[in-house]
Amino acid sequence: MASWRRGPALRLWAAVFLLDLAFCQGQVEDLDDSFKENRKDDIWLVDFYAPWCGHCKKLEPIWNEVGLEMKSIGSPVKVGKMDATSYSSIASEFGVRGYPTIKLALIRPLPSQQMFEHMQKRHRVFFVYIGGESPLKEKYIDAASELIVYTYFFSASEEVVPAYVTLKEMPAVLVFKDETYFVYDEYEDGDLSSWINRERFQNYLTMDGFLLYELGDTGKLVAIAVIDEKNTSVEHTRLKSIIQEVARDYRDQFHRDFQFGHMDGNDYINTLLMDELKVPTVVVLNTSNQQYFLLDRQIKNAEDMVQFINNILDGTVYAQGGDSILQRLKRIVFDAKSTVVSIFRSSPLMGCFLFGLPLGVISIMCYGICTADADGGYIEERYEVSKSEPDDGPESEETQEPPQPRGGASPLPAPQEPKDVLEKKKD
Numbered sequence: 001m002a003s004w005r006r007g008p009a010l011r012l013w014a015a016v017f018l019l020d021l022a023f024c025q026g027q028v029e030d031l032d033d034s035f036k037e038n039r040k041d042d043i044w045l046v047d048f049y050a051p052w053c054g055h056c057k058k059l060e061p062i063w064n065e066v067g068l069e070m071k072s073i074g075s076p077v078k079v080g081k082m083d084a085t086s087y088s089s090i091a092s093e094f095g096v097r098g099y100p101t102i103k104l105a106l107i108r109p110l111p112s113q114q115m116f117e118h119m120q121k122r123h124r125v126f127f128v129y130i131g132g133e134s135p136l137k138e139k140y141i142d143a144a145s146e147l148i149v150y151t152y153f154f155s156a157s158e159e160v161v162p163a164y165v166t167l168k169e170m171p172a173v174l175v176f177k178d179e180t181y182f183v184y185d186e187y188e189d190g191d192l193s194s195w196i197n198r199e200r201f202q203n204y205l206t207m208d209g210f211l212l213y214e215l216g217d218t219g220k221l222v223a224i225a226v227i228d229e230k231n232t233s234v235e236h237t238r239l240k241s242i243i244q245e246v247a248r249d250y251r252d253q254f255h256r257d258f259q260f261g262h263m264d265g266n267d268y269i270n271t272l273l274m275d276e277l278k279v280p281t282v283v284v285l286n287t288s289n290q291q292y293f294l295l296d297r298q299i300k301n302a303e304d305m306v307q308f309i310n311n312i313l314d315g316t317v318y319a320q321g322g323d324s325i326l327q328r329l330k331r332i333v334f335d336a337k338s339t340v341v342s343i344f345r346s347s348p349l350m351g352c353f354l355f356g357l358p359l360g361v362i363s364i365m366c367y368g369i370c371t372a373d374a375d376g377g378y379i380e381e382r383y384e385v386s387k388s389e390p391d392d393g394p395e396s397e398e399t400q401e402p403p404q405p406r407g408g409a410s411p412l413p414a415p416q417e418p419k420d421v422l423e424k425k426k427d
Contacts, residue, residue, distance in 0.1 A: 216287035
């Protein structure tokens, strides 16, 4: 009977396992001849393998995990695999000489203006190196190898670049986003990789928790309109439009230091601030050190918002929060409180069980310890009394006879009292 009951459960688990395995394997595409055309529009990370290769078979589950990870983080890099023995011409083109071989084209050339326009329509943010061989290109290649999973990298000649692009010097690195472009300046922007990491986002974004986490690496302050998107009142839509206007019209002034956007609801912001934030409002976050700035004035238009941002930059607006020891202790207490509240809200019975059972056990232990101490003291007290008080027997202690020894031996002589005691008795 037991085996009959376990049968369906085992079959169910087996089915789930097979589906999961099929899903994982399906994340890595097995490429064919069509890859020659597909690779022009996308970035591909390809594992060239041979069916008989033992090392290739060991790599396969790891490669499936790579495919899943790339997809989960929204990476522009597509992961695939190709049987190099069946498509030897493509493998030779990539310089494959052994198995397994992993190839990634970091920087793709844009050979024509048509291709450049195609990439502008396809990608919201992408970087382009313009010029010939130079130390700047080497830095660009290094930055691409580090950040290829986050954004797109291309190269082009000056003739391919759109006519509206103005370059003061060559070579140059540009980022195209928000229907405009920005040119990298080594003296103002610092390290190229850091600049690319800061500029890989659009200037205005719809924020969520994961995006705020990613923005922590940019070092930028994030100005957010916290609104209720279901609320169509004037105040909610007005604050959102003000942030959009500042992001659009003041991008040259603030794009190096600020990221702009809006967030639906205040739940996530409340956990960051450890406080209840009224909606709608504007908050400025420093996600690198958990500091934040709250409005100290009423925002009526874009000029008020610009003044508020300038006051943050010149240090006249007080920064709250941070990552000090006191704030970390406060964070621990807040997280514990939030966990308890969320448990009781979602399942009151479960909350009572989880927290009531340990409290009950502790109470019983404390009661046992207290009562054990009280009983022991009472017994000890009675024992002391019994030692100090004589028994009320028929004979006094002076008239009691000493115990007789065994075996008929003569009794022991009674102990002699001291002479001074005898004299007192005579008196």
